[in-house]
Amino acid sequence: MQRAGWRLRANIWHTMKSLYVSELKAGQAVKEKFLLHKKSVRDKKDGGIYALLEFSDRTGIIDGISWDADNFENISAGDFVFVAGNVREYNGKPQIVVAAMSVVAEKDIDANDFLLRYSGDIDKVMEAIRDFAARVRNTNLRALLDAFLSDKDFVQSFSSAPAAKMVHHAYLGGLAVHTLGVLKLLQNVQSVLDFLNLDLLIAGGILHDIGKIHEYTYKKSIDISDRGRLLGHILIGSEMVSERISRLAEFPDELKAKILHMILSHHGEKEWGSPKQPLFPEALVLHHVDNLDAKIEIMRQIHAKHRGQNKQWSDYDRFLEREIYLGDDL
Numbered sequence: 344m345q346r347a348g349w350r351l352r353a354n355i356w357h358t359m360k361s362l363y364v365s366e367l368k369a370g371q372a373v374k375e376k377f378l379l380h381k382k383s384v385r386d387k388k389d390g391g392i393y394a395l396l397e398f399s400d401r402t403g404i405i406d407g408i409s410w411d412a413d414n415f416e417n418i419s420a421g422d423f424v425f426v427a428g429n430v431r432e433y434n435g436k437p438q439i440v441v442a443a444m445s446v447v448a449e450k451d452i453d454a455n456d457f458l459l460r461y462s463g464d465i466d467k468v469m470e471a472i473r474d475f476a477a478r479v480r481n482t483n484l485r486a487l488l489d490a491f492l493s494d495k496d497f498v499q500s501f502s503s504a505p506a507a508k509m510v511h512h513a514y515l516g517g518l519a520v521h522t523l524g525v526l527k528l529l530q531n532v533q534s535v536l537d538f539l540n541l542d543l544l545i546a547g548g549i550l551h552d553i554g555k556i557h558e559y560t561y562k563k564s565i566d567i568s569d570r571g572r573l574l575g576h577i578l579i580g581s582e583m584v585s586e587r588i589s590r591l592a593e594f595p596d597e598l599k600a601k602i603l604h605m606i607l608s609h610h611g612e613k614e615w616g617s618p619k620q621p622l623f624p625e626a627l628v629l630h631h632v633d634n635l636d637a638k639i640e641i642m643r644q645i646h647a648k649h650r651g652q653n654k655q656w657s658d659y660d661r662f663l664e665r666e667i668y669l670g671d672d673l
């Protein structure tokens with residue numbers, strides 16, 4: 344009897360979530376697993392404490408509040424928790440009023456509930472990136488790309504990293520998918536503007552965001568690492584490339600400066616995080632193509648999110664700073 348009971352319990356814990364953050368609405372009852380994203384304890388006016396909380400899963404973050412925070416002293420941010428409560432609307436946003444909360448062991452969590460992953464074959468994406476690298480004729484640039492792409496640890500990180508926390512390609516594998524998108528666009532731009540140096544474009548395309556492998560943490564949910572917050576992927580990426588070049592024999596100084604410039608300037612403007620504006624054609628093209636791939640992906644996500652809703656306009660998007668037209672029968 345005991346064994347059967349144990350098995351039943353294990354089955355319950357191992358099932359995937361049935362309710363996700365993005366589906367929660369005021370009036371709903373909740374009994375579900377979440378990642379406790381944030382917890383801050385406050386004093387009540389009449390004594391005792393309450394806790395302001397944030398819960399997350401792969402679909403987003405929702406606020407929560409617990410009036411009996413004393414019961415949850417041993418639960419901290421970063422823990423997976425089972426929450427029972429009700430959703431109410433507070434300050435125009437849904438909030439879970441927590442009635443009960445307990446810690447769930449990591450072994451009882453299905454990682455796919457908390458981290459979005461590229462749905463296609465990431466090995467094929469990496470293969471296509473390698474094919475681009477193989478087309479580089481300049482021996483120095485080729486040696487630089489080969490140094491990265493033959494490093495197993497680098498390839499492992501590069502193929503699993505997200506390209507963002509919230510905005511574009513914010514899923515595991517997103518960095519490689521975005522990089523391949525940039526490379527395909529660069530190739531097409533070069534077929535029109537054929538004076539552009541394809542070797543520089545390919546090297547810049549592959550390397551421009553590699554600093555992101557250290558900018559994010561993505562064990563439980565995608566977040567920005569301490570190093571990412573302090574330095575950002577532009578500086579981290581240029582350090583990674585400088586360090587590789589220092590291990591290669593006789594890499595020309597001017598070529599090193601050009602490839603570092605492409606990384607440093609790829610956000611285009613100082614207020615967008617680039618210490619330098621693009622100062623030669625390949626750097627300018629990389630910036631625009633990077634921006635294009637990212638923004639098109641955001642628009643595509645907005646369209647996907649509204650599919651079947653019969654709406655002509657999206658809500659205001661704070662990244663694109665506009666509402667997107669959704670009608671498609673022009």
Ligand SMILES: [Fe+2]
Nearest residue numbers: 551552576609
């Ligand atoms: Fe970037």
Ligand SMILES: [Fe+2]
Nearest residue numbers: 521551552633
């Ligand atoms: Fe990028």
